[in-house]
Structures are given as structure tokens and as C-alpha cells.
Amino acid sequence: MVILRRTLTLLLVGVLILALGGCSLKQSEGKIPTRVISTLSDPKTFNTVTSQEVNPVFGFVEEGLITSDGDGNIQPALAESWEFADEGKRITFTLREGLRWSDGHPLTVDDVLFTYNDIYLNEAIPADFRDLLRIGPEGKLPTVKKIDERRVEFSIPEPFAPFLRYTGIGLMPKHKLEKAVKTKDGKGNPEFLSLWGVGTDPREIVVPGPFQLDRYLTGERVILKKNPYYWRKDDQGRSQPYIDRIAIQIVENQDTGLLQFRTGGLDSTAVAPSYYSLLKREEEERNFKIYNGGLALSSSFISFNLNTGIRNGKPLVDPVKAAWFNNPEFRKAIAYGIDRKKMLVNIYQGLGEPQYSYIPVQSPYYLSPEDGLPTYDYDLDRAKSLLQQAGFTYNGQNQLQDGSGNQVRFTLYTNAGNQIREAMGAQIKQDLAKLGIQVDFAPIAFNTLVQKLSETLEWDAYLLGFSGGGVEPHSSANVILSDGGLHTFNQKPRPGQAPLENREVRDWEREIDRIWIEASQEIDEAKRRDLYGQVQTILQEQLPFIFMINPLVFEAIRNRVQGVEFTALGGSTWNIYEQSLVE
Numbered sequence: 001m002v003i004l005r006r007t008l009t010l011l012l013v014g015v016l017i018l019a020l021g022g023c024s025l026k027q028s029e030g031k032i033p034t035r036v037i038s039t040l041s042d043p044k045t046f047n048t049v050t051s052q053e054v055n056p057v058f059g060f061v062e063e064g065l066i067t068s069d070g071d072g073n074i075q076p077a078l079a080e081s082w083e084f085a086d087e088g089k090r091i092t093f094t095l096r097e098g099l100r101w102s103d104g105h106p107l108t109v110d111d112v113l114f115t116y117n118d119i120y121l122n123e124a125i126p127a128d129f130r131d132l133l134r135i136g137p138e139g140k141l142p143t144v145k146k147i148d149e150r151r152v153e154f155s156i157p158e159p160f161a162p163f164l165r166y167t168g169i170g171l172m173p174k175h176k177l178e179k180a181v182k183t184k185d186g187k188g189n190p191e192f193l194s195l196w197g198v199g200t201d202p203r204e205i206v207v208p209g210p211f212q213l214d215r216y217l218t219g220e221r222v223i224l225k226k227n228p229y230y231w232r233k234d235d236q237g238r239s240q241p242y243i244d245r246i247a248i249q250i251v252e253n254q255d256t257g258l259l260q261f262r263t264g265g266l267d268s269t270a271v272a273p274s275y276y277s278l279l280k281r282e283e284e285e286r287n288f289k290i291y292n293g294g295l296a297l298s299s300s301f302i303s304f305n306l307n308t309g310i311r312n313g314k315p316l317v318d319p320v321k322a323a324w325f326n327n328p329e330f331r332k333a334i335a336y337g338i339d340r341k342k343m344l345v346n347i348y349q350g351l352g353e354p355q356y357s358y359i360p361v362q363s364p365y366y367l368s369p370e371d372g373l374p375t376y377d378y379d380l381d382r383a384k385s386l387l388q389q390a391g392f393t394y395n396g397q398n399q400l401q402d403g404s405g406n407q408v409r410f411t412l413y414t415n416a417g418n419q420i421r422e423a424m425g426a427q428i429k430q431d432l433a434k435l436g437i438q439v440d441f442a443p444i445a446f447n448t449l450v451q452k453l454s455e456t457l458e459w460d461a462y463l464l465g466f467s468g469g470g471v472e473p474h475s476s477a478n479v480i481l482s483d484g485g486l487h488t489f490n491q492k493p494r495p496g497q498a499p500l501e502n503r504e505v506r507d508w509e510r511e512i513d514r515i516w517i518e519a520s521q522e523i524d525e526a527k528r529r530d531l532y533g534q535v536q537t538i539l540q541e542q543l544p545f546i547f548m549i550n551p552l553v554f555e556a557i558r559n560r561v562q563g564v565e566f567t568a569l570g571g572s573t574w575n576i577y578e579q580s581l582v583e
Contacts, residue, residue, distance in 0.1 A: 038249040041446040047196040061207040062170030070570030100229035102212040114174035128485035131478035162474040222248040241577040271554035273349040293553035293568035297360040298467035301545040309500035329390040331543040335376035336383035352551035363471040367533040374540040400436035409438040410460040416443035482509040
């Protein structure tokens with residue numbers, strides 16, 4: 001599994017990945033050994049470049065020049081080796097011999113050039129990954145050129161600390177996609193943008209990873225089959241992966257997955273805190289093991305829409321609400337008004353810690369509260385005092401209202417079917433009611449929520465998270481930088497969307513941009529830590545994200561799945577190519 005894919009996309013963690021092996025599914029697939037991965041919603045697209053969701057398909061079908069192991073350490077992938085030159089500003093990769101795409105067509109240096117120059121570095125294509133490749137205050141992009149039939153050179157204009165890590169993006173087949181990239185549709189956009197949607201014949205989708213698409217049944221499952229041309233072999237010369245088929249089952253909710261697992265039809269399930277004690281008692285009897293990966297390398301938070309933009313004459317956010325949301329004292333009051341310790345005990349069963357930063361605690365760049373990171377422990381009196389200082393008052397019914405007498409009321413969205421988030425949202429609604437604030441909590445379909453956040457931009461607040469940046473902070477550049485494609489709290493229009501008037505980038509956003517760019521250029525690790533500490537401090541002072549809980553990551557996996565090396569970063573499938581199924 002290509003772990004680096006997780007560094008590239010909106011980690012709107014509305015997707016719960018479970019590994020399972022339902023009996024009815026096995027019957028429908030005949031005698032082919034199948035491991036099943038499940039998700040709470042249908043995929044929105046099979047185009048890895050334009051996707052803004054956490055799509056479990058991509059981890060099985062993608063491959064880049066390099067990859068990561070379960071702990072984030074860089075490993076060779078399609079490139080067998082690389083060399084640095086010019087003080088790290090040039091990297092020359094040597095591809096493995098005999099590489100092929102899933103359709104048998106040779107995979108060459110020309111595909112590397114096409115992937116970067118024609119797709120990811122092409123401004124006509126809205127690829128969020130491009131934000132991670134921008135270098136320096138001018139946002140310059142690398143150049144990629146062919147040396148010979150097996151070597152390709154990447155050059156950057158100035159030092160860029162995380163450069164090597166970002167060559168792990170999945171390669172794209174030139175022989176299948178070049179025409180769609182160069183041909184314009186009726187709106188003047190590359191046809192590539194609408195290519196490889198969920199209605200595409202899976203046989204048309206060509207990939208370099210260990211698996212390839214076989215079938216997609218809407219509302220039921222995505223079936224992947226072994227890529228017969230995948231390059232990996234074990235020490236005995238046997239082709240990998242060993243598993244012939246993977247099915248990504250679309251389940252209704254987490255309870256459905258738990259029920260199937262407990263009745264013996266599933267190989268594994270992500271262990272929600274409310275399930276932990278029950279499953280722990282059944283571990284030996286039902287022939288499975290609960291793996292503990294430690295604290296998650298993901299975030300959970302609520303975020304307010306700070307966008308002051310106007311589209312087609314209509315504000316994205318009601319101006320009355322926008323005034324509240326853009327008041328930092330209001331956001332701080334919200335932060336003080338949420339009881340995280342209660343949330344940790346009641347919803348997470350104590351299996352985690354309060355969260356204060358987008359950088360995971362495992363990262364050397366994490367700034368802890370002990371080292372000065374601002375925190376907001378539950379304090380109703382402090383919250384009310386901040387609101388009053390900001391001009392809010394209480395009416396006779398103890399309802400909070402602004403200086404113009406408007407009742408403070410807003411809608412908080414999350415993805416339906418995620419019981420942890422639904423429980424968190426219910427508690428936030430109760431907690432903020434104590435401040436006189438009415439929260440209309442609205443779990444909605446994940447794809448509908450993604451559309452609000454990335455297309456219409458019309459929303460009040462959401463409860464979600466970003467996942468998979470790993471230990472390298474720059475992986476979140478497209479979230480943190482003000483022009484980033486996933487800067488959701490103050491999102492700019494994507495290419496092809498109607499423009500915005502009056503969108504304001506605030507001074508603190510620009511200061512984060514400046515520090516962030518400096519950190520990406522800094523090679524001295526101590527100085528990099530200090531710079532990322534400054535970014536974390538500003539974010540906690542301004543609170544575009546109000547962080548909730550950092551949970552422990554558990555997965556219950558039946559013993560028939562062999563070769564699992566479970567980690568918080570890689571989960572149970574990062575080494576899927578060397579796993580096997582034993583009956």
C-alpha cells in the first residue's frame with residue numbers, strides 16, 4: 001500500500017476502513033480467496049488526481065517512485081535507487097527494469113514525465129498535491145526531465161526539506177491519459193477532469209499498484225483483483241501480492257461491521273472505543289487479535305467557515321453569522337465551552353488523549369503544551385466572560401445573542417454513519433447549550449458534505465478531521481496555506497468554479513504562509529522544529545480548527561490474515577503485498 005497517498009488529499013476522515021470477509025461475499029466470489037475492506041460510503045471518483053476524499057481504493061492501486069513503511073520511513077518502490085546532487089537540489093531516480101502497467105504496457109520514464117509535467121504540475125488541472133510541491137515564497141515548482149530510458153531527474157530552485165518524500169505520488173499512464181489531458185471539453189477544461197469517474201468501465205482504469213479495479217457495484221462493493229504485472233517478488237522469487245482479490249464493502253454503519261465480525265463472517269474490524277471491552281473478552285474464543293497502533297496520526301476538530309466571499313451576489317455565509325465566526329474571542333469561547341475530558345471518558349472510553357495540534361505527537365516537530373502550546377481546557381466561566389467581552393449578551397431565556405439582538409444559532413455538519421462523530425456532535429450541542437448557543441447538529445452523507453466544503457462553500461461549521469499527513473508537517477501544506485486546495489475554513493475557488501468577491505486572507509494566515517515556507521526551506525532540524533512550533537502556536541491562538549480528541553488506534557483481525565504489521569500510520573494494509581489468507 002502506498003502510504004504517501006495519504007499525505008495528498010483532504011483528510012476529511014468521513015471514511016472508516018474495516019477489513020472483513022463476509023460469508024455472502026465469499027460465496028458470490030466463488031472460491032477465490034478474498035480479503036474485504038469496508039467503507040461507510042460509495043467512492044466519489046476513481047480519479048486519484050482530482051479526488052478530495054479518503055478513498056480506500058487508492059492505497060491498493062497506486063504506486064510511486066518511492067513509498068513508506070508502516071512507520072513512515074522512505075523505501076524504494078518503482079525507482080530502485082536515487083542520488084542527490086547540487087546540495088540536495090537535484091535528485092536522479094533510476095527505475096526498476098521491466099516495469100509494466102496493469103494492462104501489460106511498459107511503464108517508463110516517459111510516464112514519470114507525463115505524471116508530473118502534464119498532470120500534477122499542470123495549472124489547468126486542480127491537483128491538490130501541487131500545493132505540496134510549491135517551493136519558496138514565489139511557490140516555484142520543480143522541473144522534471146528525462147536522462148535516459150531508466151533515469152529521470154527532478155530539480156528544484158532552492159533547498160526543500162521534504163522534497164524526496166513527495167516523489168511517492170502514484171504514477172499515471174501516458175498511453176491511456178495523454179489524449180484526455182490535451183483535449184478540452186465544452187467549458188475549456190481538460191477532459192481528464194471528468195475521466196475515470198465511478199461510471200467508468202473498471203477495465204479502462206490502468207494502474208501501477210499491487211491491485212487493479214475489477215468491478216464496482218453501487219451501494220454494495222468495489223472489487224479489486226491482483227495486478228499480474230506488479231513488480232514485487234519475495235526472496236523465493238514468488239510474485240506478490242499473495243492475496244488474489246480484495247473487496248471494499250460499503251457498509252451502512254459501524255454497528256453493521258461489528259455484527260458481521262462477531263458472527264464470524266468478517267476477517268477484521270476497526271475497534272471503536274465502545275466496542276473495545278466487548279471484543280477484548282471474545283479475542284481468544286473467536287480466534288482473532290486486537291492490534292494497538294498507538295495514538296492516531298490524524299486529527300479531529302470543529303471548524304467555522306471564515307470565508308467572507310460573495311458568489312453571484314450572495315454571501316457564502318450569512319453576514320450575521322460571519323461576524324460571529326470571524327471573532328477570535330467567539331472561537332476561543334467555543335473552545336473553552338467543550339468538555340474534552342468528558343468526551344474522552346464517555347465517547348472514547350478513556351482510550352486516547354485530548355488533542356491540541358494538527359501535527360501528531362509522534363512527529364519530532366510536535367509542540368507539546370508543556371513546551372508552550374496554548375490549550376483550552378473546559379471552563380464555562382472563562383467562555384462566558386470572553387463572549388461578554390466580545391459584545392454578546394443573554395436574553396430572558398438565557399439565550400446568547402449578539403449586539404444587534406440576533407440569537408446565536410448555527411448548523412454543525414458531520415458525516416452520517418460515523419457513530420463516534422455523531423456522539424461527539426451530540427455532546428458539543430449539549431455543551432454549547434450551556435453557553436446559550438443553539439447548535440443544529442446535522443449528520444449528512446459524506447459526499448454531500450465534501451461538495452459543501454469544496455464546491456458550494458456554503459456551510460456554517462463542520463466536525464471532521466484530516467488524516468494521514470504522517471510525521472512530516474509539510475504534508476498538510478494544502479490544508480494550512482491560505483491558497484491551499486484544502487484550506488477549507490477560508491477556501492479559494494477551485495479551477496473551473498465561479499469566482500469569489502471579497503474573500504479576505506487575514507494577516508495571521510499570511511504570517512503562517514511566511515513561516516511555513518521558511519520551514520520547508522530550512523535544512524537544520526532544530527530550526528525547522530522552532531518554525532513549526534510557531535505555526536502551531538498561531539493556529540491555537542486563532543483557532544481555525546478547534547481540536548477534540550486524539551484516540552488510540554485499534555483493529556481486531558482474525559488469525560487467518562497472515563503477515564499483518566499494524567501501525568497507526570499504515571493501519572493493517574500498508575504491507576498488503578506480503579500478506580496472505582490461511583483457512
